[in-house]
Amino acid sequence: MPAAKPDQVLPAGSEAQQLSPPALAAKLERHLIRATFLAWAGFAVHTVQLALRWMDAGHGPYYRRYEVYSSDAWVALLIFLFLVTENRRLRFLGVVVLPATFLLLGGAIMSSPEIRTLPPSFRTFWLVIHILFAKLAYGANLLGAGVSGFYLWKERRSRPLPDDVGLQFPLRQESPSLTADQGSHREAPGSGHSQGNGGPARDWKRSAGDPAVMNGLPALVRLDDLAYSLTTFGFINLTVMIVAGSIWARTAWGSYWSWDAVETWSLVSWLVYGLYLHLRRTYGWRGSKAAWFALAALGFLLFALFGVGVFYRTNHAPYLG
Amino acid sequence: MGRKAWRFLTSVRLALVLITLLTVTGVLGAIAGRRVFSTWPFLLLVVSLGLNLTACTLLQYVRAWRRWRSRAMEKLPEKGFTSPSDPGAQDAILPVAIAGEVPGRSSLQVIRRRIIVQGGAVAGEGPVRISRSPLWLFGSPLFHTGLLVILVGGFITAGWSSYGAFGVIEGDVFVDRPAVTFGPGGSRAPLAGDSPIDGYVTYHQGRLAGARGSRFTLRLNRVDFQRGVGGKVEDYLADISFLEGKREVKRTVLSGVGPVNFAGLDFYQKTYGYAPAFILRRSDGREVSRFLLALESDFSGGLSPGWHYGQGNLPGAPYQVRVNFFPAPVGSGGSRGSPDDARAATVATARGDLLGSAGGTMRMGESGARVHLEVQRGQERVYDGELAVGQKAGFAGYSLEFHHYRLWYGFTAKYDPGVPWVYSGFLLGLTGLILVFTLPDSHSRPNKTKKG
Numbered sequence: 022m023p024a025a026k027p028d029q030v031l032p033a034g035s036e037a038q039q040l041s042p043p044a045l046a047a048k049l050e051r052h053l054i055r056a057t058f059l060a061w062a063g064f065a066v067h068t069v070q071l072a073l074r075w076m077d078a079g080h081g082p083y084y085r086r087y088e089v090y091s092s093d094a095w096v097a098l099l100i101f102l103f104l105v106t107e108n109r110r111l112r113f114l115g116v117v118v119l120p121a122t123f124l125l126l127g128g129a130i131m132s133s134p135e136i137r138t139l140p141p142s143f144r145t146f147w148l149v150i151h152i153l154f155a156k157l158a159y160g161a162n163l164l165g166a167g168v169s170g171f172y173l174w175k176e177r178r179s180r181p182l183p184d185d186v187g188l189q190f191p192l193r194q195e196s197p198s199l200t201a202d203q204g205s206h207r208e209a210p211g212s213g214h215s216q217g218n219g220g221p222a223r224d225w226k227r228s229a230g231d232p233a234v235m236n237g238l239p240a241l242v243r244l245d246d247l248a249y250s251l252t253t254f255g256f257i258n259l260t261v262m263i264v265a266g267s268i269w270a271r272t273a274w275g276s277y278w279s280w281d282a283v284e285t286w287s288l289v290s291w292l293v294y295g296l297y298l299h300l301r302r303t304y305g306w307r308g309s310k311a312a313w314f315a316l317a318a319l320g321f322l323l324f325a326l327f328g329v330g331v332f333y334r335t336n337h338a339p340y341l342g
Numbered sequence: 343m344g345r346k347a348w349r350f351l352t353s354v355r356l357a358l359v360l361i362t363l364l365t366v367t368g369v370l371g372a373i374a375g376r377r378v379f380s381t382w383p384f385l386l387l388v389v390s391l392g393l394n395l396t397a398c399t400l401l402q403y404v405r406a407w408r409r410w411r412s413r414a415m416e417k418l419p420e421k422g423f424t425s426p427s428d429p430g431a432q433d434a435i436l437p438v439a440i441a442g443e444v445p446g447r448s449s450l451q452v453i454r455r456r457i458i459v460q461g462g463a464v465a466g467e468g469p470v471r472i473s474r475s476p477l478w479l480f481g482s483p484l485f486h487t488g489l490l491v492i493l494v495g496g497f498i499t500a501g502w503s504s505y506g507a508f509g510v511i512e513g514d515v516f517v518d519r520p521a522v523t524f525g526p527g528g529s530r531a532p533l534a535g536d537s538p539i540d541g542y543v544t545y546h547q548g549r550l551a552g553a554r555g556s557r558f559t560l561r562l563n564r565v566d567f568q569r570g571v572g573g574k575v576e577d578y579l580a581d582i583s584f585l586e587g588k589r590e591v592k593r594t595v596l597s598g599v600g601p602v603n604f605a606g607l608d609f610y611q612k613t614y615g616y617a618p619a620f621i622l623r624r625s626d627g628r629e630v631s632r633f634l635l636a637l638e639s640d641f642s643g644g645l646s647p648g649w650h651y652g653q654g655n656l657p658g659a660p661y662q663v664r665v666n667f668f669p670a671p672v673g674s675g676g677s678r679g680s681p682d683d684a685r686a687a688t689v690a691t692a693r694g695d696l697l698g699s700a701g702g703t704m705r706m707g708e709s710g711a712r713v714h715l716e717v718q719r720g721q722e723r724v725y726d727g728e729l730a731v732g733q734k735a736g737f738a739g740y741s742l743e744f745h746h747y748r749l750w751y752g753f754t755a756k757y758d759p760g761v762p763w764v765y766s767g768f769l770l771g772l773t774g775l776i777l778v779f780t781l782p783d784s785h786s787r788p789n790k791t792k793k794g
Contacts, residue, residue: 138570141577141598141611257775264768272600275505275610275756277764278496280376289368296361303354333372 049237053112057105060115063122064098071095078136083152084143086132086330093326094125096156097163104164110239111247117167142273151265158258159326162294165251166319169312172244176309179241245307252315256294259322263287274336282333286325293318351397360391392493395486402483409479481777488771495763501550503758506542510562511617511634512748515585516541517559518755543752557605558755559585565614565749568597578614580751596753612752615639616650616667618713621743622658630740631657636750637667656717659740661724666714667747713744 071082071092082088082095101118104111238244266284271277278284297314300306306314329335350356364387371378378384510516519541563581570576577598584592584604594602601608615637622630637652650667710730717725717737725737729744 138574138576144599253779257779260775261772264772267768268765271761273598273610275601275608275754275758277499277761280371280379282372285368285372285376289365289372292361292365292368296358296365299354299358299361 046237053115053237056115056119057112060098060102060105060119064095064102067091067095067098067126080139080143081149081152083148084139085135085137087129087134090125090129090132093156093159094122094129097125097160098122100157100160100164110237113171113238114164114167117170118164121163145269145272147265147269147272151262151269154258154262154265158255158262159322161251161255161258162315162319162322165248165255166316168244168248168251169315171238172241172248172312173309173316175238175244176241176312241308245311248312248315249301249307252294252297252318256291256298259287259291259294263291279336281337282329282335283325283337286321286329290318290321290325293321348397351394352401354398356394357391357398360387360394363387364391388493388496392490395490395493399483399486399490402486403480406479406483410476477777481774481779483774485771485774485778488767488769488774490767491770492764492767495760495765495767497760498763499548499758499760501548503756503760504545504547504551505757506545506755507612507752508542508755509612509615509636509750509752510560511636511750512562512564515559515561516753518557557607560609560753561585561590562751563593565751578611578751580611580614580753582609596751601756606757608756608758610754610756612754613639613641614749614751616669616747617750618665618667618747619745620663621745622656623741623743625736625739625741630659632745633657634748635663635665637665656742661717661719661738661740663742664716664718668712668714711747715742715744717742 074082074088074091078084078088082092097118101114104114239247266287267277270279270284297306297311297318300314301311330337367378367384367387371384506518508516561583563583566579566581567575568577568579580596582594582596582602583590592604596602596609596611598611601610603609616639617634617636619632619634621632624630633656635652635654637650639650640648650669651665652667653662653664655661656663712728712730714728715725715735716723717735719738725735725742727735729735731744731746734741734743
């Protein structure tokens with residue numbers, strides 16, 4: 022059945038028209054442009070601040086909580102902006118990255134900004150490698166988990182409602198977890214494809230905001246693929262981080278592994294991400310299962326970064342203090 | 343039976359179970375303490391994982407080699423693929439549709455189903471050939487080989503490494519003595535927690551390491567401080583000599599930046615502290631004893647300690663002594679002779695020229711250093727006061743002179759034959775990871791649609 026266009030049906034200026042998918046999409050696009058511009062502006066200011074701090078302290082921003090959180094935020098933002106530059110449709114990730122950046126900067130501001138002398142064991146090339154890859158790992162996995170979160174959200178929103186018969190796509194599906202992707206390509210409610218009772222206006226009110234956001238997001242398969250790519254990238258960085266840290270520990274203390282709390286939790290995180298990759302590559306875990314797993318895995322990683330310093334006495338104390 | 347066992351050993355399911363168990367054990371160890379990682383269940387788990395890893399890796403090599411040999415086979419034509427004409431169309435590779443190997447075709451060419459989405463509807467779909475560098479085949483086996491080599495290195499470390507911590511006062515010599523022979527009928531390896539070597543504060547060696555001979559004699563010539571802005575200690579340096587008999591065979595400076603190697607051992611900086619020297623005399627001037635008290639320091643505020651404290655029995659008298667030490671203010675003088683002149687130029691000693699010849703006579707100079715001394719017998723305190731260098735405390739027919747002070751330096755000597763294995767494993771593993779994940783595949787980017 023050919024669908025009528027909403028703006029041909031609805032009176033101009035009506036609430037329904039303001040909530041119509043095209044109007045919402047345009048509004049969303051304007052917000053996204055502004056938000057991205059602000060993110061770039063914030064990133065520029067932050068870069069200058071870190072550079073000044075570096076010059077002032079005489080070492081990179083990786084010693085004590087103030088510097089660590091601040092540079093963590095900077096790297097997360099850097100990865101986000103890089104992805105956005107590559108693909109504008111990934112701007113939605115700002116919903117995850119920008120609040121995380123805000124929280125990290127808040128944590129940094131709440132910490133002491135005092136510049137401390139770097140201990141001799143910190144004056145090594147391996148520490149720089151260790152920290153650089155740690156930040157990349159955390160940034161990539163944060164974004165990977167963010168994409169997974171969006172996957173789950175979009176998948177849930179894409180499920181046909183009891184009174185709403187979604188458009189059935191003729192895709193050949195080989196994984197039940199991706200079945201919902203059929204729904205992701207479904208047009209917004211009320212755009213003519215929806216055949217639920219109650220008419221288009223009822224559908225717009227019921228899910229105000231959803232159509233524009235939903236259409237702005239990449240398809241579920243793309244989200245799934247992107248989450249996998251980011252998590253894989255994070256895993257590689259995590260591996261390099263552990264290797265470099267191990268070599269540094271050997272240089273500084275004579276032992277490449279001492280089951281320190283941070284070491285142990287990092288290894289646990291690495292194993293969890295290893296499980297994720299095995300399950301995905303060997304058992305074909307995709308879709309919501311993989312997304313939930315990526316979200317849970319991030320919990321381990323965040324605990325290794327933020328929780329260990331609170332609950333344990335660790336030889337990373339100077340770094341986390 | 344053998345085939346079944348091999349299948350079980352090479353199953354990914356077993357690997358997943360073992361990795362999960364290892365993760366759970368890791369969490370338990372993080373909660374309950376690192377002793378979990380030296381228990382038999384953990385060891386059994388790691389050995390099982392090692393066996394599984396070995397079997398899986400062997401299988402991966404066999405498969406990779408087979409694919410490598412068949413890589414020159416004919417190319418698979420792209421077929422069944424349709425593409426929309428709309429340039430704004432999006433496409434997506436549907437990863438679940440990986441068809442894997444194509445019988446009779448090169449195994450390097452896998453098929454994915456590419457879905458073309460146009461305006462929310464599927465506009466085209468079909469298989470797409472993806473070609474990869476043949477090196478990719480060896481990425482995963484290399485990565486797993488790296489993990490195996492790391493595991494082997496870990497076992498070598500656990501079994502054969504040794505670790506000893508000791509302290510030496512300036513001018514003194516430390517001799518690494520041969521291990522004690524245990525048991526009446528011969529020797530056995532020391533048990534974990536044994537401290538068989540006289541002079542070590544702590545000493546551990548792997549369960550599989552046997553008795554050994556002396557490996558080194560170390561003399562601490564002097565300790566210097568490297569200071570930064572505001573006089574804060576940035577590092578403390580030990581000028582050390584390794585001796586054979588009385589002959590010096592190597593002289594070097596140990597700092598916190600990295601270890602010093604000698605005779606297959608790595609020597610690391612551990613800590614430093616002060617050691618005030620006292621002379622105990624009777625009231626008639628007859629000398630009873632001379633002794634040094636190596637003090638502990640609090641480093642919670644950084645490398646400039648907050649306090650220095652020690653206690654012990656007075657040698658030759660039935661009294662106990664408690665000492666708090668207050669170093670002299672930081673001097674601005676340069677360092678005395680050091681093996682490394684460039685380094686020495688940056689070194690300012692805290693004590694000026696106070697420590698003339700360690701172990702011998704001391705030039706007292708302007709010290710400013712003080713000790714707060716408490717002497718007591720049981721609960722009865724017989725002296726409580728402060729002394730500068732050269733001053734004496736009198737109590738109960740004795741006099742105790744604060745004669746001079748030196749510095750002591752804490753070392754750890756480490757022998758770890760597992761390190762080369764672990765580092766080789768790192769190299770192999772990272773190479774494997776790079777091969778698996780970074781080699782380009784020609785059609786892997788989803789938004790590069792073939793037009794027309």
